[in-house]
Amino acid sequence: MIREVAKVVSNNECTSDVYELKLLVPGIAKDAKVGQFVNVYCKNQVNLLPRPISISEINGDELVLLCRAVGVGTNEFRDLKENDEIVIMGPVGHGFTICNEQRIALVGGGIGIAPLVELAKLLPKESTSVYLGIGKKEEVGFIKEELFRKECMGVKVATMDGTYGTKGTVMDILGDEIFDMIYACGPLPMLKALKKYVDKNNIKAEFSLEERMGCGGLGTCLSCVCKIKVGDSEKWEYKKVCSYGPVVDAKEVLFDE
Numbered sequence: 608m609i610r611e612v613a614k615v616v617s618n619n620e621c622t623s624d625v626y627e628l629k630l631l632v633p634g635i636a637k638d639a640k641v642g643q644f645v646n647v648y649c650k651n652q653v654n655l656l657p658r659p660i661s662i663s664e665i666n667g668d669e670l671v672l673l674c675r676a677v678g679v680g681t682n683e684f685r686d687l688k689e690n691d692e693i694v695i696m697g698p699v700g701h702g703f704t705i706c707n708e709q710r711i712a713l714v715g716g717g718i719g720i721a722p723l724v725e726l727a728k729l730l731p732k733e734s735t736s737v738y739l740g741i742g743k744k745e746e747v748g749f750i751k752e753e754l755f756r757k758e759c760m761g762v763k764v765a766t767m768d769g770t771y772g773t774k775g776t777v778m779d780i781l782g783d784e785i786f787d788m789i790y791a792c793g794p795l796p797m798l799k800a801l802k803k804y805v806d807k808n809n810i811k812a813e814f815s816l817e818e819r820m821g822c823g824g825l826g827t828c829l830s831c832v833c834k835i836k837v838g839d840s841e842k843w844e845y846k847k848v849c850s851y852g853p854v855v856d857a858k859e860v861l862f863d864e
């Protein structure tokens with residue numbers, strides 16, 4: 608993990624609150640693996656803590672980040688212009704493992720779709736189906752549907768209000784289909800529902816957890832902990848998502864009801 612000054616290649620609005628930030632950052636890009644994240648530092652020194660953002664794509668010396676503006680940091684990054692410089696640290700954490708299964712699903716909810724984009728490029732096209740859940744049609748602007756269609760076998764989209772694709776959640780479009788492997792990232796209710804589904808059907812799965820992080824992966828604040836099962840026993844222990852994850856084996860992770 609290194610700190611590096613990244614140069615902004617482009618920063619494009621995808622929807623009213625989501626933008627795609629392309630950064631020239633050769634040192635970090637060289638070591639970046641699918642599913643890892645970077646810590647992005649604010650210029651405004653009032654916000655000392657870096658903001659963790661998933662690596663959405665790794666294109667040579669460039670990293671692509673998909674960011675939703677929700678607060679001070681992510682609103683500051685929205686204003687970055689071409690050739691601006693910004694400090695980032697990374698790559699951080701453990702990413703996805705690439706499998707060779709026959710029936711693979713990528714399941715993304717909201718901005719959790721971001722880390723699945725690079726993953727789609729690395730999995731066997733003929734085995735991989737994509738299931739994306741968003742709130743409304745406007746959000747189609749950031750889900751990279753065309754790229755997923757090019758890289759995978761099929762793409763299904765669900766919107767909560769029914770304005771695009773199927774009305775409902777991503778669980779509704781998964782239906783009763785059975786997979787050998789599921790990769791997922793998205794809001795907690797989605798991951799909880801998916802955890803029940805993979806446990807019930809004994810499906811292998813990896814979840815990328817986007818817990819809140821205080822120290823951005825320095826390992827000092829413990830704000831990011833999640834419950835991880837100890838072996839096959841009933842016991843569990845807290846693990847830091849910033850170092851143990853963000854990608855975890857779905858069988859190991861325990862969510863509170």
Ligand SMILES: Cc1cc2nc3c(=O)[nH]c(=O)nc-3n(C[C@H](O)[C@H](O)[C@H](O)COP(=O)(O)OP(=O)(O)OC[C@H]3O[C@@H](n4cnc5c(N)ncnc54)[C@H](O)[C@@H]3O)c2cc1C
Binds near residue numbers: 681721722
């Ligand atoms: C491993 C990881 C990967 C992430 N990847 C992405 C990504 O690819 N794209 C993206 O847009 N965001 C991603 N996030 C979430 C992102 O880090 C937060 O939205 C960001 O730190 C908020 O900073 P802020 O200064 O804009 O908001 P703040 O002003 O700090 O907070 C604004 C609001 O956002 C809430 N918030 C802060 N962190 C989170 C979080 N982790 N989850 C949900 N709500 C939060 C706060 O409670 C508050 O209500 C990721 C988080 C983690 C831990």
Ligand code: FES
Binds near residue numbers: 820
């Ligand atoms: S974010 Fe501080 S210990 Fe994980």
